[in-house]
Structures are given as C-alpha cells and as structure tokens.
Amino acid sequence: MAIQNDELAKLEMTEVFFQDHLCGITCIDTMLGRQGMASCYLIEQDGMLGFIDTGTNNSVSIMLEVLRRKGFEKEQVAYIMPTHVHLDHAGGVGGLMKEFSNAQLVVHPRGARHMIDPSKLEAGSLAVYGEEVYQRLFGNLIPVDPLRVIRAEDEMVLNFNGRELLFIDTPGHARHHYCIFDKASNGIFAGDTFGASYPQLNNGRAPLIFPPTTPVQFDPEAWTLSLKRLMSFKPERVFLTHYGMHLGLSDLATQLRLTIKDYADIAREYAGHSQRTERIASALLQGSVNHLLDQQCGVSETQIRELLAQDMSLNAQGLDFWLTCAE
Numbered sequence: 001m002a003i004q005n006d007e008l009a010k011l012e013m014t015e016v017f018f019q020d021h022l023c024g025i026t027c028i029d030t031m032l033g034r035q036g037m038a039s040c041y042l043i044e045q046d047g048m049l050g051f052i053d054t055g056t057n058n059s060v061s062i063m064l065e066v067l068r069r070k071g072f073e074k075e076q077v078a079y080i081m082p083t084h085v086h087l088d089h090a091g092g093v094g095g096l097m098k099e100f101s102n103a104q105l106v107v108h109p110r111g112a113r114h115m116i117d118p119s120k121l122e123a124g125s126l127a128v129y130g131e132e133v134y135q136r137l138f139g140n141l142i143p144v145d146p147l148r149v150i151r152a153e154d155e156m157v158l159n160f161n162g163r164e165l166l167f168i169d170t171p172g173h174a175r176h177h178y179c180i181f182d183k184a185s186n187g188i189f190a191g192d193t194f195g196a197s198y199p200q201l202n203n204g205r206a207p208l209i210f211p212p213t214t215p216v217q218f219d220p221e222a223w224t225l226s227l228k229r230l231m232s233f234k235p236e237r238v239f240l241t242h243y244g245m246h247l248g249l250s251d252l253a254t255q256l257r258l259t260i261k262d263y264a265d266i267a268r269e270y271a272g273h274s275q276r277t278e279r280i281a282s283a284l285l286q287g288s289v290n291h292l293l294d295q296q297c298g299v300s301e302t303q304i305r306e307l308l309a310q311d312m313s314l315n316a317q318g319l320d321f322w323l324t325c326a327e
C-alpha cells in the first residue's frame, strides 16, 4: 500500500523543466503540447520577480513549482508581462494574477481590454483551434482587475528594481505585441516577433527560424520594420517563446526576414486554389523539411513533420486570412 502511495505521489509531482541564463533570467518550459514547444521567462532583480509571457492556465502550477524550488515567495512577483495576448503567451495571466496578489499586469494597450474581459479572446481562439483542442490546451480564461493593469505604450521604460526594461511596439505577428529590451542582458524578450526556432531541430549547419503567422493579424511589411527596429538596439541575444535563448542575431534576423517574404509569396501563389489553406500548409511544411534535411539537422523527416505539422497548419490559417483581407 505504501509503495502505491509513493508511486501516486511521484505521479502527482509537477514535472518542470527550466534553465537558468545570465542576469537572473530563467527559461521555463510551459509544456504546451510537448516539451520544447513553448517557454516563458522568470526574471529576478535583487529579489524582485517578474514573468515575461505566462503559458496557459495549465502552466500556472509549473510557475509555482519553479518559484518553490528557487526558494522565492509569491509576494516577490511584481509584474506579469505577456508579450501579446495570444493564449500560448497570455492564457495563464488571469491565473497568475490570482496567485500573485502584489503583481501588476503590463500589457500592450491593444491587448489590455482582452485581459480585463477575455470573452472575445476565448471566442477567437475557439475559432482557430476548435472546441476539443481549445479546452485541452487553454481552458476558461480568468479576467484581470482593471485597476491592476498597466498599458505599455511604445518606448515605456519600466524600472524593475533599478533594472531598465524598455517596451517596444512591434506589430507584424500581432498588433497587440510588444517586445522588451533588457539592457542588463543586452537581450530582447521577443515573444513571436523574432520568429520561432526549436533547439531540437537546430543541430545542423544552420537553424530553422520561421515567422509564426498565426491568425489574424499577419502583416509582412510591419513585421520586417519591427525586426529592423529590434536590431537597431544591437542586441546580443534573443529570448524566444518558441523556444529559448538564441545568439547570432544578425544571421537569424536575415533568415527570418527572407522567410517572411517567402511565406507571403507562397500564400499569393496558392491564392486562387480551391483548397488553398491545405496547399499552403503542405508547401510550408515541405519547405521546412527541405531546409532541415539540407542542413543535416540529424532528425528524421518523419519526426520533423511531427514536430512542425501543427505550426505549419496554424501558419497556413493565418496566411489564408491575410489573403482574404486583401481580396
């Protein structure tokens, strides 16, 4: 009986994966779908804590476990900073605000109302993911008290216990997206604006980096300008939500800029096709497979397809919507 209880206790223990970087920055896996797909960041400055991106409602227990293992108290969390209000970044905001009573929410002015009243956000995400996947991944969203909301206008500087965090408006992936330039680490917390790049696929000669063109606000021109603006700060490193810390930014930025253009070209190429979403998805997936095999990434084609199929399907949905807006 005792053995069974022990086994049960083991199963109930929260599985957490996190990695400490420089300057009090910790990358935490939010376990969206699979390990290595989505992360968020804990930042610590002389005892003050903040989260940049949050994962989903399901990730709240992971954040609490990381704090516990690091010996931090809930009261130390001063800011919750979702880069934008897509649910893989901001789905856990309401849950975290409930846990951390001292915390304020710092959100893009265009995203604030959706955190205060998440009903539209829920409806929009249901349309993208469908009922079954939506409930499994995200669940019901918790509204945030408007008195605890700070709207981060472009170039707002947050004094994070003496550490300067600069909020930069970066449309392209979404119009409600900011990035944070952190002088201390010379790094940018980029959400989705600096693309997605999975470390497990990056063991070849060159990594794969792609723009998540998730519905419904893809804007290739704005995105390219946002990238240029981020690079103007001469950052050394970028902290991606999908996934982890990356160096060598000028190559990554160039590759991402070209891929944004490729994606728009592929979308236009299939614009008149009767099954264009499917055709775009398969073209994007094939392009990524070709690139990775060419770079000798060390992962089989079957695995690459498994790892990227959902991303490319969402990307195609976003490109399809972008085409529809232009028609």
Ligand SMILES: [Zn+2]
Binding pocket: 084, 086, 089, 173, 174, 192, 212, 214
């Ligand atoms: Zn997003």
